[in-house]
Amino acid sequence: MSCASRDKEGGALRQALTAAALAAGLLSPALAQTPAEPKPQPAPAVKLAPPHIADIPNDDSGKQIMLGMRLLAETKKLLPDNVASALNCDSCHLGNGRVANASPYYGMAVNYPRYNARAGRPVTLIERINGCLLRSMNGQTIAVDSAEMKAMVAYLDWLSAGLPPHAKVEGAGVGKVDANLVPDAAHGKQLYDAKCAECHGSNGEGLKNAQGEFVVPPLWGDESFNIGAGMARTYTAAAFIKSNMPIGYGLNAPLGQGGALTDQEAVDIADYFTHQPRPDFPPKVNDWPKGGRPKDARY
């Protein structure tokens, strides 16, 4: 199959799904008039089908998109003043944000602004990016009108081009684990030592290459994400590692990720490593001003 024909198919698929979504939207008022109690029909989820990097236009707009992609992948290196941890955006949004259940960027641009319980108000995409810089990267926000922010938004917009507003994407987020499972941190440590330490280090210190740059992010300590990050929450981290860790584990494209842990194992490991020492986040006092604090929040 040629690249072009696949894209055509992908486009056709998206069109079909969009049509289906529109049809559902048109039908729902009719449904609402029926005597039975009205149930709003959720829009069908859209397949995760981001465009290919090879098809980024080879012009100035493409240059900006490519810059945005690089900033998200090499955030620490390219924005050293804004990133205090050793992480990049792509440390959690694996594979350029194109991968299911690895917190894909695909679909984000059409879902913001959206209500955020932690903030207690709707937040914009730019605020969301800056939130990640403050928490996961334990750093500083970047200016809304800076070339870097515009480039990151350009990449996110390009990824989601053609998606209907508020499209729900299959594989959005980090997957799920059973949040009723009771964590066993001691077992989590055993599992961590056996299954995670080879890459992330016995002390969660991550792994550097010969040039001293991190190639595997640290999971705790001064150079890791702070206590305000989503990844500091046990069940969020558990879902992420169950879906994605380790990468290069199976023959499944694109990353060979996941398939190594049960829900309970993931919860145990997550409880162990999220509760290791990590930077504080003083503005945490402003979080969840209207309630809705999740049970695994760290404060």
Added chain:
Amino acid sequence: MARLARYCACLVLAATAARAEPPAADAVERGRYLARAADCVACHTAPGSAEFAGGLAMPTPLGRIYTTNITPDPETGTGSYSLADFSRALREGVAKGGRYLYPAMPFPSYAKISDADMQALYAYFQHGVAPVKQANRRSGIPFPLNFRFPLLFWDAMLRRGPFRPDPGRDARWNRGAYLVQGLGHCGTCHSPRTFTLHEKALTERDGPDFLAGAVINGWYAKNLRGDKDGLGRWSEADIVNFLKAGSTDRTAAFGDMAEVVQHSTQYLTDDDLAAVARYLKSLPPRAGEAAGLQAAAPAHEDVRRGKAWYDELCMTCHRGDGGGMARIFPALAGNDVVQTADATSLVHIVLSGGRRPRTQARPTAFAMPAFKTLNDREIAQIVSYIRTAWGNSASPVSAEQVAKMRATFNDAEAAR
């Protein structure tokens, strides 16, 4: 008192003599070690079946053949073999009863096994392996090609002989030579063959074809000589690490070599591995032929798209600078395995993915996903990018070459 001691000594001697029929336990154990060095299990065990009971299908140009039962079952295995029968099968490729073995059995290499090692192997296969009753399968080679007597002529063309040590070299080198040429039978995959399928060289004395690299089973078994795309840039320590742990800081075993490491080389002693490394590093570059390291730059648009595909599919593990993650994901920059003149292995692993060996030293067998849904042109762009980026300088690969290789691999899969 002295008489009592003498009496006890006699008892011990008598006991030893009585056990002489079933050999001393250490001979069996030594045989077990040698059988691992020879990787007998790789071919003589079918998936999901008993160890050494045979039955593994091996595709050949003439049809499928099946490996034989080498457990000591007297009826279906080698239980009735004398040491002489056993030795003749291993060294000359003639089974008990005079039947010629197909040369999938590396008897040209095993001819170099010493008498002492042959006895230990015999002890192990008679007394250290559980007998399994499992009849050998007939080959799928059709009549009249299934007559085996022409193998006599094949055999007659073979330059076969016992191991000849080189007195000008030290003991470690000679030990390495013995292991590589004999038990290890490295040349079975790594030496090119003539049109009659004879290995062009069986020892370093036979010239620069020895271990100069060859395509087998859809993989390019790399050049193990001193060339830049051979082992020229490997240290002896790299070779030891690779054979023991399945990976080095730069590269990892994949394809059929992953199984060799997993079943065989990881069990070799450090001394034996050091000997293998010493010997391999003594092989000079293949004379006369330029190594694969010459760049005819791919077209600009192919480079751009190749890099984009790389960023999309490869970068998370192999990193943007091609540096990989030491001992976890292989580096591609400066890795001679991706710069061989023959790109078969590189294309194959992109299509089929692969798994690193599971070893005692590195128990997590990391894997690479299969990207067979990419089309030929896309794979050519990625592979060409990898072969020319970051200072790598191997020739680019065309979509036509990828198409040809894909068809070969598909045929090989179908034949399994």
